[in-house]
Each structure stands twice: as C-alpha cells, then as structure tokens.
Amino acid sequence: MTAERDALTRDAIRALSSRLDMAAARVPTVAQRYRIAGACVAIRTTRDSGAQRLLTACAPLRTGDDDAAPAELDLYVWNGATDGVALPESDVLRRTNAPEDGLGGFSDAASNAFYQPDAGVLSILDIARHRAHWWLDDIATVPYYERAAPFRHILQWWIASPGGALLHSAAIGCADAADRRGVLISGPSGSGKSSTALACLAEGFGFASDDYVLVGAEQSPSVHLAYSTAKVLRASLDRHRAYAAQFRNLANTDEKPMMFVHEFAPHSVRTSFSPIALVMPRVAHASRTHFVPISPATMLRALAPSSVLLFPLAGGRAFKRMARLCASLPCYRAELADDPRDVARAFGELLGEPAFTQASAVA
Amino acid sequence: MATRRYELNAPAVIGEIVDGEVMVMNLRDGIYYSVAGAGAAAWPALTGRCAVDDIAAAIAAASGAPLATVVAGLARFVQRLVAEAILRPASDDLSPAVPQLVDSGGYRDFIIERFDDMRAMLILDPVHEVGEFGWPQQSEPKPR
Numbered sequence: 001m002t003a004e005r006d007a008l009t010r011d012a013i014r015a016l017s018s019r020l021d022m023a024a025a026r027v028p029t030v031a032q033r034y035r036i037a038g039a040c041v042a043i044r045t046t047r048d049s050g051a052q053r054l055l056t057a058c059a060p061l062r063t064g065d066d067d068a069a070p071a072e073l074d075l076y077v078w079n080g081a082t083d084g085v086a087l088p089e090s091d092v093l094r095r096t097n098a099p100e101d102g103l104g105g106f107s108d109a110a111s112n113a114f115y116q117p118d119a120g121v122l123s124i125l126d127i128a129r130h131r132a133h134w135w136l137d138d139i140a141t142v143p144y145y146e147r148a149a150p151f152r153h154i155l156q157w158w159i160a161s162p163g164g165a166l167l168h169s170a171a172i173g174c175a176d177a178a179d180r181r182g183v184l185i186s187g188p189s190g191s192g193k194s195s196t197a198l199a200c201l202a203e204g205f206g207f208a209s210d211d212y213v214l215v216g217a218e219q220s221p222s223v224h225l226a227y228s229t230a231k232v233l234r235a236s237l238d239r240h241r242a243y244a245a246q247f248r249n250l251a252n253t254d255e256k257p258m259m260f261v262h263e264f265a266p267h268s269v270r271t272s273f274s275p276i277a278l279v280m281p282r283v284a285h286a287s288r289t290h291f292v293p294i295s296p297a298t299m300l301r302a303l304a305p306s307s308v309l310l311f312p313l314a315g316g317r318a319f320k321r322m323a324r325l326c327a328s329l330p331c332y333r334a335e336l337a338d339d340p341r342d343v344a345r346a347f348g349e350l351l352g353e354p355a356f357t358q359a360s361a362v363a
Numbered sequence: 364m365a366t367r368r369y370e371l372n373a374p375a376v377i378g379e380i381v382d383g384e385v386m387v388m389n390l391r392d393g394i395y396y397s398v399a400g401a402g403a404a405a406w407p408a409l410t411g412r413c414a415v416d417d418i419a420a421a422i423a424a425a426s427g428a429p430l431a432t433v434v435a436g437l438a439r440f441v442q443r444l445v446a447e448a449i450l451r452p453a454s455d456d457l458s459p460a461v462p463q464l465v466d467s468g469g470y471r472d473f474i475i476e477r478f479d480d481m482r483a484m485l486i487l488d489p490v491h492e493v494g495e496f497g498w499p500q501q502s503e504p505k506p507r
Contacts, residue, residue, distance in 0.1 A: 295384070296381045297382050297383075297386065300379070301395070301478075304388065305478070305480075305481045315390050316390070319379055319388065320379060323379035323380075326381055326382075327381050
C-alpha cells in the first residue's frame with residue numbers, strides 16, 4: 001500500500017515538474033549566480049516577478065555574472081501571480097497521499113516535493129537533472145518567513161543528497177576573517193542561539209547563521225552560510241536595541257523582528273568556516289558564562305530533533321551527517337549569563353580570540 | 364525464540380550510534396529515544412536481523428553476565444521496541460551471524476529513554492504555525 005502510494009506521488013511530482021519545466025523553456029528568465037556550500041547555483045527569475053526581494057537573505061552568496069563555473073543546480077523561482085505559470089490539478093497540491101499526522105510532501109533519492117498550502121509555496125527538486133522549482137502563488141503576499149529563509153526545503157534536499165545537512169543551528173566565526181574557524185550553536189528555539197550569535201556579532205565576531213546553516217558531506221566538516229538573516233523574539237527587542245535600526249518588519253506585530261546582517265555588518269558575514277566545537281546553549285542566568293563538556297550523544301540529542309523533524313523529508317540522510325559531526329568535534333553546554341558581553345567573552349575564549357584569552361572559560 | 368528476528372521500522376524510524384549510545388527518531392510521530400547500556404551493544408545486531416537468542420548469547424559471553432539475566436532483559440527491551448514501533452519482524456528469512464560485540468567492561472542493563480517534546484510540532488506545518496518563539500515552540504493547541 002505504501003509502495004503504491006509512493007509510486008502515485010512520484011508520478012504526481014513528475015507531472016508537476018514537467019509542467020514547470022515546460023514553463024522554463026517557454027518563459028524568458030534571467031539567471032543570477034550564487035555560491036551555496038561551495039557549489040555554483042543559478043537562480044532564475046522572470047524579469048518583473050519581484051522575486052529578487054525574496055533573495056535578500058542569500059545576497060552574501062551572490063557571485064559575479066562572470067563566474068564561469070557550470071551551475072550545479074538551476075533553481076527557478078516562479079511568481080504565480082505575474083509569471084503566467086499556473087499549476088495543474090495535482091495530488092501533491094491536494095496533499096492527497098500525505099500521512100494524516102505528517103507534513104505532506106515526499107522525498108526520496110529522485111523525487112522531492114513539498115507544498116505549503118497556507119503560504120501557497122511549492123518546492124520541487126529533481127536531483128538527477130540538477131533542477132529545482134520554487135513556485136509561489138503570489139510573491140507580494142508571501143509570509144515573511146519565506147523571505148527569512150527562502151527555498152529552504154530545496155536546500156535541505158540538495159545538501160542532504162551527497163551526505164550533507166541543513167542544521168537548525170546558529171554559527172559564529174572568528175573576528176579575523178582570515179581565521180576560518182568557528183563554532184556551531186545548536187539547540188531548540190528559545191535556547192539562546194540567536195541571542196548568542198547576536199551578542200558575538202556585537203563584539204566583532206563573524207556571523208554565519210542565527211537559525212539555519214549548511215554543513216558539507218566531507219570528513220573534515222565545513223560549515224556554510226545559507227542565509228544572512230537574524231531574527232529575535234519580539235519580547236527580547238529591548239535586549240537587542242543596538243540593532244533597532246536594522247529590523248525590517250517591526251511594524252508587523254505578528255512577525256518575529258528580522259534583519260539581514262550583511263546590510264549593516266558586511267565585513268562580519270562569514271560564508272564558510274571550519275567548526276572547532278559544537279555548543280548547546282542554556283539560558284542559565286549564570287554569573288559568568290562558562291562551558292561544560294558534554295558527550296557527543298548528548299549534543300546529538302540537542303541538535304538532531306529540531307534539525308531532523310524540522311525537515312523530516314530529508315531527515316534520515318541528514319541525521320547520519322549530524323551524528324558524524326557530533327562524534328568528530330568537542331561538544332559543550334554553554335551556561336549563559338544574562339550579560340551579552342560576558343557571553344561574547346566566553347565564546348571569544350573558546351575560539352582563542354586574542355582579546356579574550358586571559359582566562360579559559362572551559363570548566 | 365531462536366527464530367525471532369527483527370529489523371528497523373524504516374523509513375519512518377532512523378537510528379545512529381554515537382559514542383556508545385544510540386539515538387533513535389521516529390519521523391512519523393516526532394518521538395525520539397536514547398538507547399544505552401546493553402541496548403546499545405545489541406542495537407546493530409537487533410536492527411541487522413540477527414536472531415534474538417544469538418544476540419543474548421553474544422552479550423552474555425562478552426559481558427560475563429548470566430545468560431538468563433541477559434535473555435530476560437533483552438526480551439523486555441525487544442518488547443518495548445516493538446511496542447514503540449521502532450522494530451518490526453524481519454521481512455526475510457536470512458539469519459546473519461551476530462557481529463562481534465565490544466566488551467564494555469561488564470553488563471549494563473538495556474536502557475531506553477523516550478522523549479516526546481517534539482511530537483506536538485510534527486503535526487503542525489513547522490514553517491508557519493508558530494508563535495513568538497518560532498518553531499518548534501507551539502503557539503496554540505491545534506484542533507485535530
């Protein structure tokens with residue numbers, strides 16, 4: 001029964017892909033090239049679709065149009081409201097075969113599709129043909145979280161295919177851009193990831209993520225920026241008042257305040273680094289932020305549930321990468337103090353930053 | 364008993380061994396588990412369709428524990444894994460040999476911890492039905 005259902009879903013995905021491929025052949029598009037996790041990705045949009053406003057979070061990954069590397073992925077962004085590309089009736093869109101308690105969507109080695117009915121967003125990736133479609137019902141009304149982390153489902157399938165993973169993690173790097181080391185900060189929402197990343201950013205550290213980050217498949221892990229977005233809780237705005245001028249959407253009270261770090265601190269953005277440690281933050285109201293060594297298994301329990309269940313359609317593949325990552329790096333729990341400067345001080349010591357290395361923060 | 368063999372309930376369930384501990388996740392319901400002690404030692408053989416009796420004998424031999432103790436502990440452990448839909452009866456008639464077990468310096472019980480703090484989020488579409496704290500903090504209970 002499951003095999004029969006999967007076969008029907010694959011057929012439905014193929015039909016949708018085919019319709020969008022025909023649109024790609026018929027509708028003129030312009031390509032902009034990006035380096036995502038080291039690979040060249042051509043993002044194709046129609047000239048007047050307004051799709052560019054959705055790609056701000058990826059701006060640090062944009063390369064010049066003279067980048068001669070062949071694109072490893074052609075990603076089409078469609079605006080259903082203006083591009084004249086309508087979707088046909090489909091079981092994928094009706095989520096007919098989605099498990100009742102599941103997310104709706106399908107992913108295997110060949111076919112990947114996920115439809116978000118409320119947002120009106122369809123993501124499709126054809127791994128074998130190196131082609132993806134990100135179709136939005138109307139870009140003018142797309143929810144803010146799509147601007148914060150565009151085409152993330154496509155990214156997670158694409159990076160998981162060769163053995164990498166999209167992690168639900170913040171990531172900071174050394175202050176000196178030439179020092180390509182950094183730290184991954186992983187845990188569920190509310191654990192202090194964003195606050196820690198922004199505390200470090202304020203003290204001059206590199207910034208690679210406050211929420212999603214890519215890790216490659218290679219044995220020696222490389223961490224790659226996916227989005228330059230930073231979001232904070234509205235309730236914590238006062239703590240982040242140094243960034244007040246940077247938030248894009250403060251007027252929309254039902255949205256998390258969001259900003260793009262490259263717009264105000266371009267020299268702080270790190271597009272890739274080698275992680276030296278995995279840290280699980282804990283808002284401990286400690287008098288002084290300090291690190292407690294934890295086992296790789298404990299770290300995996302902090303990292304994997306939200307990372308895997310956030311993107312369950314590639315969960316199995318990404319889970320293996322997360323397990324290897326935790327086994328290969330020192331893991332710590334950060335007992336956070338309330339003072340952001342003290343948090344930055346501790347992470348500076350962990351990274352061996354010269355300005356912070358008078359005393360070790362590692363217990 | 365000797366013919367009882369199991370396999371991982373894939374693709375809904377995934378498991379990885381890290382540092383002598385197994386983390387198991389059920390992608391369908393969002394529940395995840397930590398498996399440790401003799402449970403971690405038995406995991407590769409259990410999910411590798413080895414016969415339960417053979418696994419018990421191997422653990423008893425490697426740890427020096429009485430066979431009866433291991434058999435009883437393993438039976439309870441397997442029963443729990445099946446009840447949690449982590450394991451299912453093996454789908455083939457092969458009976459692979461139990462892989463060499465690491466001598467962990469003595470017998471430790473079959474330990475399994477269950478975590479359901481993420482379950483509520485999996486039934487939501489995590490990219491939009493969130494509150495101030497964002498996913499995976501659930502905003503309002505959703506009527507089912």
